[in-house]
Amino acid sequence: MKFGGTSVADADRIRAAAQRAIDARNAGHQVVMVVSAMGHATDDLVAMAAQVTDNPPKREMDQLLATGEQVTISLVAMAMEAMGAAAISFTAGQIGIVTDDVHTKAKIKSIDVRRLRAALDAGKIGIVAGFQGVTRDGAITTLGRGGSNVTLVAIAAALEADVCENYTDVDGIFTADPRIVPNARKIDVISYDEMLELASLGASVLHNRAVEFAKKYGVPIHVRNSQNHKKGTMIVAETESMERIVVSGVALKDKLARITLRNVPDHPGVAASIFQTIATNNIVVDDIIQTIADNKRATVAFTVDIAELPETRSVVDRLCRELGCEATFEDHLAKVSAVGMGMRIHTGVAERMFAALAAGKINIQNITTSEIKISVLIDRGQGPQALRLVHDAFDLGSAPVKPAPRKRAARPAGKAKKK
Secondary structure (H helix, E strand, O other): OEEOHHHHOOHHHHHHHHHHHHHHHHOOOEOEEEEOOOOOHHHHHHHHHHHHOOOOOHHHHHHHHHHHHHHHHHHHHHHHHHOOOOEEEEOOHHHOEEEOOOOOOOOEEEEOOHHHHHHHHOOOEEEEEOOEEEOOOOOEEEOOOOHHHHHHHHHHHHHOOOOEEEEEOOOOOEOOOOOOOOOOOEOOEEEHHHHHHHHHOOOOOOOHHHHHHHHHHOOOEEEEEOOOOOOOEEEEOOOHHHHHOOOOEEEEEEEEEEEEEEEEEOOOOHHHHHHHHHHHOOOOEEEEEEEEOOOOEEEEEEEEEHHHHHHHHHHHHHHHHHHOOEEEEEEEEEEEEEEOHHHHOOOOHHHHHHHHHHHOOOOOOEEEEEOOEEEEEEEHHHHHHHHHHHHHHOOOOOOOOOOOOOOOOOOOOOOOOEO
């Protein structure tokens, strides 16, 4: 069970989260809680660092940010003990969540769950700090914003948990961000692939790496609201009937920057060299477009999250000096995307989306597609309007045809339940 920052924002919510875990334990489950920093604690820590320096070392930022979750695990354990439940808190290092050494956006390499299993077998509820890990050398790392979801799914996979519940401040996964699209509707069931696309395209409820973990290890995720007991959204393996729904959801990524390199030498190995250099600096690239001119020169454009623009600018300036090309930087872009398994077998999806944007006088600057996704790059100021138009174009505010639920294998005799 994972509880995000808003779900543990104060003492009352901490006690409420603790009670949910206790109820699950009393129902016969072994329970592990993964918790985030309280409320806006991480943002407050970032602001504190900014008061000291404009360019904090990433290693030291990880040391700082990891303290937020350490506060929460202690308070949750205290609350449980006060409520009569045996509990024990663990930092990531204490249960062996080992990551690579890419500070501020590390990836989990392995988890040693022996200590956690021992606590569960002793009848305790395990409370684990999300968002963090340690390197082989013992340095503290963080997994990037939303990394507590990654911790949740990774531990669930390592423990072979039967249920993986992600508690947040919304009722589940919606067809669009309900803060922008008033008639957005909660989705009952969605596939891993659809959720992976939506998460990477701007849907903020789940981190895309968490969905990757879940798909790889077959971990079903139940996204629920910590403030009520309603059924949320199940994220599961694809079923054949899911293809009856042409578009499951739309997403907006509204903080994108585009970097365009012009007069790039057009010969084998140049593109590889450019993006190898960018990858070496741990910059995540989104869409890439290359066009070729008649003079054996090329134009290469790509997008990054706007937070990565300063570092990208520095890297690209060095590349331009080496390659003899020029670069321009734009920081006013957004991307609107439609995602659905049904795109594989239905026609006219792109036309429907583009016609809706045209009717709203929204200019499309770039188009990218996959089997189950269509994305367009537009001006950031038109992002919310575009999201609403595309959502309505596919009638996502209406009740859909419900896909058949996935059949679960029967539990082997004698297998303990874990949550």
